[in-house]
Amino acid sequence: MESLAKAIQMRKQYLDILTEPGKPDTPMRTEGLVECWFSLGLYNHWQGEEEVARADWVQAASLSQAYIERELPTLTSERASNYDRLSRKAALAAALSGQESLARTFFSHTERFSTGLVTGHEERPADPGAVLDSMGIHPLSRVYSLIRLGRLSGFHGLIFPEASSDEAIWIQTDIHGLLETAEHCLAIGRREGLKSFAIETRLIPLLRALVAVLEGRGAAEEARKALVTYERSIRDMAGFYYIYPVVLDLKAAFPTVFTA
Known part of the structure; x- marks a missing residue:
């Protein structure tokens, strides 16, 4: 990847700036x-420096853990969705560095934050509009987290009961309802002329294939094909950053599915 060396250099330069003495x-x-x-963990792993990559991911997970634990006591439902990207990244970093217990903690945080919940005991999200984004980011973060936690049903979610309506309701649903919600959000994004939903869209067939296997309805071979297709859809550094960690995580988390 031609731009990898440049990306590594830029990250290291930014890291030097952030760690300068006296930086608030x-x-x-x-x-x-x-x-x-x-x-840096992703870049080093891509280049075969797996031990270095794990050390990088340990750093990312540790910093995230301290930050999220500091924020949790005062976090409100209205602000929760602002934290799901960080907690999802932390979950992946923990998983990829071999800290599966910590990863599950972060995936649990992500599942709640992406739903607009802090503790999970709230009756419903305070601001549904904040979690039904037109790029499907929050719904897909929740779907991925629930799959990683082994929870495919038995929860509430914001669902569009009618394909022709953009009015969502909070009802009992399952992983399929959440995937349909994510697709509806992406359809809204397309109607609004958004062009950056493509990376998120590529993940949905893979998750559907994986869910089919986990529910005993589909063949592992189909899920493996979907993973290969997903990995081969990397076309630039943005795609690499989003897709590569998911590929690594799914292979490690579901070896009986993704290892022939």
Whole structure:
């Protein structure tokens, strides 16, 4: 990948800036550090430096853990969805560095945050519009987290009961209802002329194939084909950053499915 060396150089330069002596410890700095360590882990793993990559991901997970634990006591439902990207990245970093217990904690956080919930005991999200984004990011984060946690049913979700309506309701649903919600959100994005939903769209066939296997309805071979298709859809650094960690995580989390 021609732009990989440049991306590594830029991340290291940004890391140097963030770790300069006297740099104030702000949320933006913490998120920047997590981003740097997570990215460097991906780049190093791609180049075969697996031990170095694991050390990078340990750093990303550790920083995220301290940050999220500090924010949780005062986090509100209205703000929860702002944290699901960070917690999902932390979950992947923990999983890829061999810290599966910590990864499950982060996936649990992500599942709630992407639903607009803090504790999971709230009656419903305070701001449904904040979690039904037109790029499907929050719904897909929830779907992925629930699959990783082994929860395919027995929960509530924001669902579009009618394909022709953009009015969502909070009802009992399952993983299929959430996948349909994600697709509806992406359809809204297309109607609004958004062009950056393509990466998210590529994930849905893979998740559907995996769910079919987990429910005993589908063949592992179909899921493996879907994973290969997903991995081969990497076309640029943005795709690499989004797709590559998912591929690595699914192979490790579901070896009986994705290892022939």
